[in-house]
Amino acid sequence: MLDLDRFPRLALLDRPTPIQPLDRLSAHLGAALNGVRMFVKRDDVAGIxxxxxxxxxLxxxxxxxxxxxxxxxxTVGALQSNHAxxxxxxxxxxxxxxxxxxTRSVPRDDPAYTGNGNRFLDDLFGARVHELPGDADxxxxxxxxxxxxxxxGRRVYVFPSGGSSPVGCLGYAACAAEILAQSTAMGVAFARVLVANGSAGTHAGLAAGLFAVGRDxxxxxxxxxxxxxxxxxxETLAKANATLALLRPGxxxxxxxxxxxxxxxxSGYGIPTDGMREAVRMMARSEGVLLDPVYSGKAFAGLLYDVRSGRYRPGDAVLFLMTGGVPxxxxxxxxxxxxxR
Known part of the structure; x- marks a missing residue:
């Protein structure tokens, strides 16, 4: 059991976020699925x-x-940062x-990239934005x-890219416990929980949370x-241990x-791949669910590759963590x- 009540927390989402089977996608994959059962945890559906x-x-x-x-x-991030x-x-x-x-971390300067998507929303939500060159600190x-x-005379709190400080990573330690509880309630033992790794905090929090409650x-x-x-x-190991130090010192x-x-x-961060495009289209056209092109699209492409390659046994259940980023x-x-197309 994780003791998270001792950490200050401001409620921003309804918990638990749902876990759903990917039935239509599974039917589309057919024999290529090799008997693997695919589920998705919808951390993309929170209302804020x-x-x-x-x-x-956060x-x-x-x-x-x-x-x-x-x-x-x-906080800091790339120009199209979901975290920002x-x-x-x-x-x-x-x-x-x-x-x-x-920072302009992706080599693009077209208006769709510099003024649409997340960047448009930053302004709409009232943030003051400072744009920096890609190599800036x-x-x-x-x-x-x-x-x-x-x-x-202002009182300022600064946190890193992705919110991936030890304090921020507590959010995914809590999510690990949430997934385990949902797994028990569903009667489904997941062979893997799969996620994109950008600033490393989501994976770090999951690993720390699992270890803290005695799971692998x-x-x-x-x-x-x-x-x-x-x-x-x-990066993930360092952040996982820093988070674990808050949960289980030593x-x-x-x-x-x-x-x-x-x-x-x-070829790099934010650069499209064929696998990402296939994954985004496949999820959209089979499930009506949107993957983002930078994080979850590439991660789901990896999951598809692993399933098609036979890296899971028939009957294994795998859980993909949808991290959002639709803008x-x-x-x-x-x-x-x-x-x-």
Whole structure:
């Protein structure tokens, strides 16, 4: 049992988010499914800001900010950051001023990318946005801005990309416990819980939460979409142990406890792949559910590859964690317009 009541928390989503079978997708895959049962956990359906996994992290981050008496929150990310968009939305709901430091990390300058999708919503939610070059140190810029605001008498809370601090990762430690409870209630033992790995916090929180309640952290597996596999493994392990230190001081995860696949990232962060396009179209056309092109699209492509390759046994149940990011699709329309339909 996780003791999370000792951590300040600001409720942002209704729990638990539903777990649903992918029946239509399974029928579409047919024999290629190799008897595997596929389920999806809908962390994309939360009601604030278009939904997404960052709300779980923001519950603890904004809870900590409120406990410290902050009136302003600042965070960093890429120009089309889902985390930045949800920080802006959650800050609006909770009454914080919000500033975002966004880097041009993807080599695109077309209006659909620079002004649509998440970037459009950042402004709509009232955040003050600072755009930086792709190679800028956004964290240093955010800290400098926080210092300037503090000098004016403001109380500022700053958190990293993806909300993936140890405090933020508590959101997915809580989610691990939630999944285990749902698994028991459903009578379904999941062979894997699968998720995209960007800033590493979602996987780190799941691994820490599983270990903290005495379960195998290798139940969680992620697909790297931002960093190389080696870097993602190191980041995820470090963040998982930092989170575990809050939950069970003295407990330590090893590198063997972190399972990451780096084979579906493509040529870089935010760069479309054929596998991503197939996964997004397949989910949309069979289930009416939207994957995003940067995170869940590439991760689901990885899951499809693993299932088709026979990496699971017939009868295994696998759970894909839908992390949201649907607004990003509108910034990537061109990635689908000229590809095979």
């Amino acid at each position: 800001g278009g939904g997404g996994n960052k709300l779980r992290k 519950e603890f981050l904004l809870g900590a900010a409120r406990a410290e008496g902050a009136d302003t929150v600042i 968009r949800l920080t802006a939305a959650a800050a609006a709901r909770a009454g914080f001023a919000c500033e975002l430091f966004l 956004s964290w240093a810029a955010a800290e400098a801005r926080a210092d300037a605001l503090r000098a004016e 952290p290798r139940l969680a597996k992620s697909y790297a979409v931002l960093a190389t596999q080696a870097h993602a493994e190191a 407990a330590v995860l090893s590198s063997a406890d972190i399972v990451i696949d780096g084979g579906h990232r493509g 990003g699709l509108f910034a990537y329309a061109s990635a689908f317009a000229n590809a095979e």
